[in-house]
Amino acid sequence: MNGAPLPLTHDIVLIGGGHTHALVLRRWGMSPLAGARLTLITPEPTATYSGMLPGHIAGHYPRAALDIDLVRLARHAGARLILGAAEGIDREARQIHVPGRPPIGYDLCALDIGVTSAMPALPGFPEHAVPAKPLGLFAARWQAFCKGSGPAQVVVIGAGIAGAELALAMAHALRQRGRAGGVTLVDSADALAATGPRARHRLLSELTQQGVTLIEQAQITEITGDAVTLADGRTLPADFISGAAGARPAPWLHATGLHLTDGFVTVDAQLQTSDPAIWATGDCAHLSHAPRPKAGVFAVREAPVLFHNLRAALTKAGPRRYHPQSDYLKLISLGRKSALADRFGLAPVGRLMWCWKDRIDQRFMARFSDLPKMPRPKLPRNHTSALAEAVGDAPMCGGCGAKVGRDTLRAALGTPHLNRPDITPLPGDDAALMTTGTVQQVMTSDHLRALTDDPVLMTRIAAHHALGDIWAMAAQPQAATATLILPRQSEPLMARQLSEIMTTAHEVMRAAGAEIVGGHTSVGDELTIGFTLTGLCPHPPVALKGARPGDRLILTKPIGSGVLMAAEMQRRAPGADVAAAYAQMTHSQGTASALLAQAHAMTDVTGFGLAGHLLNICDASGCAATLTLSPALFLQGAEALARAGIRSTLYPQNRAQAPYLPGLAAPDDVHRIDLLFDPQTAGGLLAAVHPDTAQPTLSALTKAGYPALLIGTIADGPPRLTIAPPSPS
Missing domain, CATH: 3.90.650.10 (PurM-like C-terminal domain)
Structure with missing residues (x-):
């Protein structure tokens, strides 16, 4: 506790909150790399675990059971969390573009952004169907649909393992709700091609037993709000339509200049892309040395390799290779609490297989809820008797939680004694009132100790917080100066952070009608952002x-x-x-x-x-x-x-x-x-x-x-x- 924090020297940015990155964050929290600033960019505060989605659709798991809390995980890892969807990488400038904020600089970057099962080329799909991926959106739409009443007709496009699991889960859920009307599973090729012969036979039998209609070798020509039309003229009535066929990568990857395979980012045995500063894992990546189907098991086993190789790139250690297994256990949900296991040509089925799958899934999710609690730094050997109480058990809050109390502040400030006609005392008010000629002006100052490590979000919070004192007087923001304390870091990282903060500060102040006219910076142990503001009062201020x-x-x-x-x-x-x-x-x-x-x-x-x-x-x-x-x-x-x-x-x-x-x-x-x-x-x-x-x-x-x-x-x-x-x- 005696030494100052070590300076930061490099930025590692994880784009996407997929299973690989979630596991990397967990490992990083237990073994951080001094000098490296870790950042996670993700569009949502949670990531949905794919393995338990069919169980949730069937009604066996509550929605919350599927969520990996990325906010909590980022705090555990000591990582900056940026809530936003990346839409581009400028490799020359080493910047990541996220809408609505300045570019995010990186030294090393990793992609784990998943895929979508949307089918934009299929007429009517974007308007009337719900892709099975991203999983969170699909789960929300399904739950909203289930709140309806009456028999329901459902069509699932794509008769792979994922499509079969969804169809069986939906059939079970509709039966339980008394809404059984019919579930149809459609594919343009043969169904369940990725399973072994015995497993395929048993799955086809299960579909029949649970009333799921399977249509193979059928082309879809159009999707409307209440039907799916096939090329042979058949029309399938549908109240809910979902697509679980294939995996489609993010379109913006094409503009990165990275080597792609069918749109997926090509990686080598070290999970490295054609750019040595960028890695990729999970469904968005194509393993050039050992092509494999898109499956969560590979993403999970890529995590320790990515964790090692990101650190190795900054410590001059040797990289590790990823060796995917040639075959893997498939535990397939069957709607009710039953599952089928497919491996080595065997296909046992029943409740015992469900219990096995449930245990694996619950144990995986427990890794993100039962995060190891890092011990607080020990006090020096020699310290005052009151130091332990002053330090406390919980970390000190940021934002207004770090401020001085109302009575303490009043006692320190006392009652102002002013002998100036151009300044009107307003004890306890939000801003001071000054008069210059016929112009009334208010002035205030405020700053906050960072409550988030995202400098852009923190700047927005601090700016709106400071503007609140002007708005509380019903005044119009006029001019501002910024006061910043930046944490110790290398000059390149300092420039990146300062650019993010000031770009955002100008944006917020200009939107409020004010301009930043100057400021002051210094270096300290942690980020603090403050503003001094003036505002004009065209009418008497509200006090x-x-x-x-x-x-x-x-x-x-x-x-x-x-x-x-x-x-x-x-x-x-x-x-x-x-x-x-x-x-x-x-x-x-x-x-x-x-x-x-x-x-x-x-x-x-x-x-x-x-x-x-x-x-x-x-x-x-x-x-x-x-x-x-x-x-x-x-x-x-x-x-x-x-x-x-x-x-x-x-x-x-x-x-x-x-x-x-x-x-x-x-x-x-x-x-x-x-x-x-x-x-x-x-x-x-x-x-x-x-x-x-x-x-x-x-x-x-x-x-x-x-x-x-x-x-x-x-x-x-x-x-x-x-x-x-x-x-x-």
Whole structure:
């Protein structure tokens, strides 16, 4: 704990969250390479495990059982997580292009982006059918379809092993729901060609027993919203159509200039492409030295080879070769809890095979849920008696969770004593008010310790957080300076990160109507991003003081980001909930500020939590407030984490305000009360508005895309908060 972090020297970027990369991340977390910065680029916060998809479709597994949480896995690996879909690689500049953000630089890169089973050349397929890959989209569409009623006709295109598994799973699920109408499996060639003779015979028998109609050697000429038309004139009625035939690589791979085989990235025995800085694994890769069918078993066994070779490229060690097995065990789901095993010409079938498959699948998924907990660094031998308590058990939060508490800050700042006519004291307000001639201007400064290692996402959060102080005064952002602390790294990596940050900062500030006019950088132990801003006030600014009894309280964003970010750092927050919180933190409040410009009082909800910032309004306005708690007040997943005991670093100081809140009556759900003290990062605007304009204003905010809601009322009395009793259901 005495030494500074070692500087970073190289960027390794993993594109795609496939099985190989997921396993590499797991290994990396247990054995990181000093000096290497690992980055994962993935379009979704979770990856779907293909082996359990048929079981989920049949109804044996819940949807969540299929998900590998990439957010949690990236935190375990100490990797930067970038939520976005790569769409190109500039090999000369060594940059990866992801829509909506600056290019991402790399020294080494690996591809594991999977494939799709979409059939764009088949008339009507893109409009009316659902490809079986990507798996997550398919599972969601199937579950939505299953909520319907009445007999259902299903057509599955592609009678390979995957298509047969899906057809059997769908037939079973529809029978269980009382919706059995008919499942048809169609292929332009012979069915189940990749299986052995005995396994094929038993699968064909199973299809017949479960009422699945098989049509082989049939060409499809058109797909409509309710039917599949064959070349021989037959029409197959269909309420749900899926494609499980073949594997199609990402079209953007053609523009990379890498050597391809039928569109798939060609790799050698070291999993290296024609570019020595790029590797590829999983279904998107073609093994030139040992061609194999697309199967998850190969992706899993490629992981240790890729892990070794990426590290070897930066440590001058020798690479390893990948030797795929010539044959592999196929455990094929049969809809109900039965499976067929195909290997060495044998084809045992039954519940025992299902139990075997289930055990293998569950053990594989457990590797991503039971992540080894890395021990915290030991304290020095000689240390003060209070050091262990000060360090604590949980990592210190970033964002507003790392700020100083409300009472501590007030005591330190004191009451300003100004003797300048051009500066109007606004104690406790969001920004200082200055007057130059007839021009009113507000000024504020804010910075955040990084809560994510993605510099672009962190810049967006920090910029919107700082802009919140301007918007809370109903002012118009004007000019900004940036203050950055960058972690120690080599000059090339420093240039990459600084470019990403400043490109993003200019983008966000310009969208808000402001320009960055300068700034300051320094080097430290961790990333910190801050902005000083000015804003123009064409009308008197909306301050904390001004709320009136009877006013309605409007909040433009739900709360709970502190709990979610604290849980994410502890690897306890579901990735989908974290991604949803990021989306809220980067949601601009500019339009909301304009719609709330006539509010009597307003603030943004940040480090002091909803309770602390509402108390600031009550203190300044000399009134009380009553809050109504509802599930809509909280971010997705926040209540569950609060109930589990997760709290942000700043929570205890915020909660210590409780003695100052006479009349705070906590209902049974104490965790909701606790969330009122949760520090928010880039939170929403909290406004006290006239009761006659509250509903029209709320409607306008909702129409503009804000998850705004009425959360309470301003009341007579000394400054305090009370909780309204729940309304009868």
